Amino acid sequence: ETLHDMNATATIAGVQGTQAWTKVGLMLRADYTPGSPHHFVLATSGKGLAYQRRLEPDGVSLHTSLAAGSDLPVTVLAMRRADLVVMDIRRGTGAWQRVAQFKAESGYMLAALAVTSHDPAVLAEGNFTGVQIRNVTDPNVTILAPGLGDTLMAGITTVRDLGTEG
Numbered sequence: 001e002t003l004h005d006m007n008a009t010a011t012i013a014g015v016q017g018t019q020a021w022t023k024v025g026l027m028l029r030a031d032y033t034p035g036s037p038h039h040f041v042l043a044t045s046g047k048g049l050a051y052q053r054r055l056e057p058d059g060v061s062l063h064t065s066l067a068a069g070s071d072l073p074v075t076v077l078a079m080r081r082a083d084l085v086v087m088d089i090r091r092g093t094g095a096w097q098r099v100a101q102f103k104a105e106s107g108y109m110l111a112a113l114a115v116t117s118h119d120p121a122v123l124a125e126g127n128f129t130g131v132q133i134r135n136v137t138d139p140n141v142t143i144l145a146p147g148l149g150d151t152l153m154a155g156i157t158t159v160r161d162l163g164t165e166g
Contacts, residue, residue, distance in 0.1 A: 014127030019118040020046030024126030026076040043070040
């Protein structure tokens, strides 16, 4: 959760699930509600790399295919500077590719590692490495859970900006 300028980086190292649309990636959200506006750069188990977004609360989700295959690892970078947000990807050690650029709504933005199975009866697994969330203007960011090396079966991991507002 950040109000300030920030960088969030995660490398998607693995996607495991039974559905072709099993998704793993870095998501920026306005809030925790199911219909929240969001921007999601993801890898799937069978449909490749994509950028999905919902621009209005409870609105239609939009989809842009980035690659037919999910050749991993793929690093996702999200940067916020004032009201400008950009999301880039890098495959392996290749060059960065701009995926999205948009104006942030005022207030907080949630940065999350997201995994969805597209099958409520089966859990999916996402493997991430190199996860970093850094608040540029006030470096007092604390990752509350999970701990280093922990496996998270399902749930929400909260990163909270503990800096002062101003």
